[in-house]
Amino acid sequence: MCKITAVVNQKGGVGKTTTTLNLGYALAEKGKKVLLIDLDPQSSLTVSLGYDDNDSITTTIASLMSMVIEDEELPDKKEYIISVGAIDVIPCNIELSAIEVSLVNAMSREMILKTVMQEFKEYYDYIIIDCSPSLGMLTINALAACNSVIIPVTPEYLSAKGLELLLRNIIRVKKKINEKISIDGILLTMYVERMNLSKEIKEMIEDAYGKTVHIYTNRIPKSVKVGESTMKNKTIIEYAKNNKVAIAYQELAKEVLDNECSTN
Numbered sequence: 001m002c003k004i005t006a007v008v009n010q011k012g013g014v015g016k017t018t019t020t021l022n023l024g025y026a027l028a029e030k031g032k033k034v035l036l037i038d039l040d041p042q043s044s045l046t047v048s049l050g051y052d053d054n055d056s057i058t059t060t061i062a063s064l065m066s067m068v069i070e071d072e073e074l075p076d077k078k079e080y081i082i083s084v085g086a087i088d089v090i091p092c093n094i095e096l097s098a099i100e101v102s103l104v105n106a107m108s109r110e111m112i113l114k115t116v117m118q119e120f121k122e123y124y125d126y127i128i129i130d131c132s133p134s135l136g137m138l139t140i141n142a143l144a145a146c147n148s149v150i151i152p153v154t155p156e157y158l159s160a161k162g163l164e165l166l167l168r169n170i171i172r173v174k175k176k177i178n179e180k181i182s183i184d185g186i187l188l189t190m191y192v193e194r195m196n197l198s199k200e201i202k203e204m205i206e207d208a209y210g211k212t213v214h215i216y217t218n219r220i221p222k223s224v225k226v227g228e229s230t231m232k233n234k235t236i237i238e239y240a241k242n243n244k245v246a247i248a249y250q251e252l253a254k255e256v257l258d259n260e261c262s263t264n
């Protein structure tokens, strides 16, 4: 069965895109069929794979959502998926911000992405959605379409504080739109083991949410290699396979798969 996971946090720069890409890659390395969806008008995931606006990406998640809004038939899967090594990706460009506006007046506006998803659920073990740093209509669509969420959080005070608003929104969506949604876990990213602040924020998050939400035992450390890998259009696992961040994402993939087995 396909699991659809949204990587979500309305706070910017907490590692959503990096987590989507590297967790997706690590799961594919373990033999899983993985599809990544770039649902952020900034298109960071698409760009980090080496595609930018000059490239001729013919179909994006924006065009697919637009077809659903207009009641048009979706084209063949091959036409809108970019294969990057072992992972498949549905890319994005800035047109997605126009879709967000048009969603306001669309019928069943929260369900557009979910309708798109129906087309390819059967082909994948994991679909991971990279959300934008907002709680707008696109993120609501991701929450409506997914089975679970992963919440990356950096060890900073404002990042930890923002969790409250995010969790409240997820609970609202769960009550009103998608009762199947579960919170897979809070993932500490850019974690610097030797910094007191990292430790303090970790404890703050554990105290506030540890009883109700899973907090991944694997934390993602901070490394300059991550920025370098993005510039080379590679995952950190391909770029520097012995790097601590590469190892952490591979361990996270194991944890994700183990949690799966224990809940099935």
Ligand SMILES: Nc1ncnc2c1ncn2[C@@H]1O[C@H](COP(=O)(O)OP(=O)(O)OP(=O)(O)O)[C@@H](O)[C@H]1O
Residues within 6 Å of the ligand: 011, 012, 013, 014, 015, 016, 017, 018, 019, 040, 042, 044, 131, 132, 133, 189, 190, 191, 220, 221, 222, 223, 224, 226, 227, 230, 245
């Ligand atoms: N483990 C890490 N160590 C060092 N730098 C990192 C790490 N993870 C991500 N970064 C860097 O931090 C920045 C933000 O990461 P990323 O783009 O993944 O966050 P995001 O939550 O997707 O941001 P946005 O909210 O803008 O979409 C990027 O420049 C990225 O290269």
Ligand SMILES: [Mg+2]
Residues within 6 Å of the ligand: 016, 017, 018, 040, 044, 045, 130, 131, 132
């Ligand atoms: Mg991002």
